[in-house]
Amino acid sequence: MFRMAGMSVQLRACTCLLMVAISISESGAAVDAKKVKKLEFYLHEQFISEPGYPATDVLAASATGNTSTYAFGNLGISEQVIRDGVSNVSTIIGRAPGTFQPNKQERTFALYKLLTLQTKEWNGTLVVFSDWISDAPSNEWTVVGGTGTFRMMRGYAINTKADGSAQTAFITFKWEVFLTPY
Secondary structure: OHHHHHHHHHHHHHHHHHHHHHHHHHHOOOOOHHHOEEEEEEEEEEOOOEOOEOOOEEEEEOOOOOOOOOOOOOEEEEEEEEEOOOOOOOOEEEEEEEEEEEOOOOOEEEEEEEEEEEOOOOEEEEEEEEEEEOOOOEEEEEEEEEOHHHOOEEEEEEEEEEEEOOOOOEEEEEEEEEEEEO
């Protein structure tokens, strides 16, 4: 009798482990390449107001009185235009309001954005943040969730300079966003 009870416990333990393994594989612990959704768009940032193109970044508060964008303790707000192409006359498909705070290390920022997209295919928001390095050719962002089309999504984004520079009145970034369901 004792031997049969021991076998039954082993069988139950194996069944339990099998159920856990099935549960993990069904929950998406391993990313299925077919479920990854890729978005591509361009974020247009304007430093100096021009007719028809207002500045998109503004220093909102300065703790020390130093109005340099990079001064520690400053707080900035921004709202860039999201377009479907690199040209500043390509179709507007959304907006990207956010905040930026310089880190102690020069030329890095804590950036938080709410990417709001409105197209036939994409309609909703994505919450993203990054420790952004202004001199880097590209930066990686964490996508922590969204609404609408992007509900229950997470992932990462890479933005790469596509046009302009710190010496021009604008910079355009190509965004590649990779999303998977939770």
